[in-house]
Amino acid sequence: MADPNGMGKGAVMYAALHTPDFNVQSLTQQRPELRKKAVALIDGESPLETVFATNKQARALGIQEAMSRLQAESFAGATVLRRDREREEAGLIILHTILCCFSPRIEAIEAHPGTYVLDIQNMHRLFGDSAQLANKLRRRVMAAGFLVNIAVSQNFHAACCLARGKAGISVIPPQNEAKALGALPISVLDPEPEQAETLASWGIRTLAELASLPEIDLVSRMGQSGKFLHALARGEWPHLMVPIEADLESRLIEKIELDYPVEMLEPLLFLLARMIDQLLKRAASHSRAIASLQVILKLERDADGRFQVYRRVVRPALPLQDQRTLLKLVQLDLETHPPKAAIIGLELRAQSAKPHRAQHGLFLPQSPEPGSLEVLLARLRKLLGNERVGSPELLDENRRDAFHMTPFSPLCTKLQQRPASRSTALRIYRPPQSIGVLLNGTAPEHVFWNGQKYVVVEHAGPWRLSGQWWSESTWNGEQWDVKLENGSSIQTCRIERDPNSNCWCVQGTYD
Known part of the structure; x- marks a missing residue:
């Protein structure tokens, strides 16, 4: 072109x-x-x-400039504000x-x-x-x-x-630089006060008048500064550009002060939407997404007259570039953990990351859309609590059901060849089901479960487990794997005896 x-x-x-x-x-x-x-x-x-x-x-x-406040306020129609x-x-x-x-x-x-x-x-x-x-x-x-x-x-x-x-x-x-600059005043060159006074005494008011002066005579009277001003007036002074260093994180901040306190979250959603939109635009200009969003709320003064600050952090499982999803996550988090006073100021601080990219195979099912998944998890946390939503992770100990919840993170699906044989799985009962047991010596011989009598055909055990004897949460037990038969059905399950109460229960059945 x-x-x-x-x-x-x-x-x-x-x-x-x-x-x-x-x-x-x-x-x-x-x-x-x-x-x-x-x-x-x-x-x-x-x-x-x-x-x-x-x-x-x-x-x-x-x-x-430099007038006093009283002088400025004395002008009719003027609005005087603090910087x-x-x-x-x-x-x-x-x-x-x-x-x-x-x-x-x-x-x-x-x-x-x-x-x-x-x-x-x-x-x-x-x-x-x-x-x-x-x-x-x-x-x-x-x-x-x-x-x-x-x-x-x-x-x-x-x-x-x-x-x-x-x-x-x-x-x-x-x-054509000299011609285009000719009508501009000398002040656009930012001369020193002494230089401006000297040029004014010579009757030089515009850049065209300065550019028309002989350069040698100007340098002899003003030195190298005269040569610099003369080249600027003609549009000929060279420059080595020094670009601004990219610092995205320091620019992913949005602040707003409210004119009056707000107690309800709904009126703030419009402002939060605009603030999140600005953050996403800045992140997108660097091909980045938002990995976490810190919400800082400035609250009304407390009983001691001090402003309170309330902070919440929203961390999606995957970096997001969708404004509606981020806004919904912030809304659900604040609804779950509402501030205890009226809000007079908003501030958002974001951390950026590379956008999530996933390449699916031709015959693999599509994974859930990250934004919809995050909103679903946030709704579940609001209903059930943070400790009840996530991914279970086993603990390195022998206690049964020893696990804790970790933040949910979707895994990349990979095409794997299924094993030829099916593995056995234990389906746990929560809570365990009480049973009655007749012993032959120390081994179980008959089991009474759900109103039916079973004969123990095969058994393995016992396995004695115990732990945390040093605390109030001490536990111990004897576990058996048994195969039960009552003529019409066969069950393979795990039973356990509590030595402290001498009670038996079914922990689970094998599939």
Whole structure:
């Protein structure tokens, strides 16, 4: 596909994204009613708070940074809010997540939060030419609640300066950087205060005026910093890109503060669904799934006036990428273990893992769908309790029925050849069934079971078992394997005598 702006398919290209008044936008992103109002953010310790950031409407009223809180509140129509660092971090995570869908190489401009530069070389195969890519990127970011400017250029700094100085979308054709930057003010270069004062005294206000100065004369008066500013104004200064290191786990966090306490879980499901959806999108951008989800609930103050924190962890047997399944698991877990106070804040922290992949054979039955299986297990845990749901695991001891429950994990089905002979299995009775026994010496000769008399045709034993004599749960017994016959039926079973009570019972029958 040919790029109408003259960018070759293999040309180095950068797309710069700038979020004007990012600190204010990160706060109004969750409060759309404030987006068209004059907003000023204050920071610092009371009563010495000062204006930290403003939006365009607030500056139009005359509010400036470093004003006191009282001065800012004196402007009619202005909304003065405290700076929210957590919302700023969340806003950066949202922006970075979207940018990762458009390029694997992203550099953040530390001096200007909310400003990024993407390496979009060869991205035309996925998103079209540079203008189409910029439009798609801007629509995605605006859908997330941020207003941004985007500029595309073959020069890193030219794209960054144009995004900061011009609203909307701008694409600079090759060898036209100086012309495209000419109308921008000197402030987009971030000169030092002394440099800005010197240029102002010379009457230099725009980049075109700075680029028109003789470079040798400028260097003789301002040194190497003059050469740097001159090259920036012409869009010629080179740059070695330093991409952001991918750290997915630190970005799989979602937080929301509620305006009023909520006691019921149902009203929170809408917020939880949106938070889980955001986490899944970030994980999917790295081809990952969610292996565990920690739910942190901020509760109302207790009797001592301290906020309480309630934590629950949901760990599916297999990593999931389905939002509805994860939401249902969180809902069932909180219904099983409800918090003891009203909720005033939500936080989700996820751990990622590779998605589960299973290749089934042609003639093998399909295993249960992981999401449906997880929901079923969660419903069973809610009804029966955690200790009654899972997979039984035998303990390394001689006590009968010695096992404990472990979390259920589906196993991969493998095609195996069945043995030619059928193995014998003991079907255990729970609880054991009481019987009467007549002895011939020490061996059983007749058994009275379920109102019928059986003759012991064959027997083997006894096997004397005992254990845990050092505790109150001590146990012992004598076990026999017997073959019973009463003329109409034959039974092969295991019987046991309790030496303490001299009582007999049937432990189980052999299939």
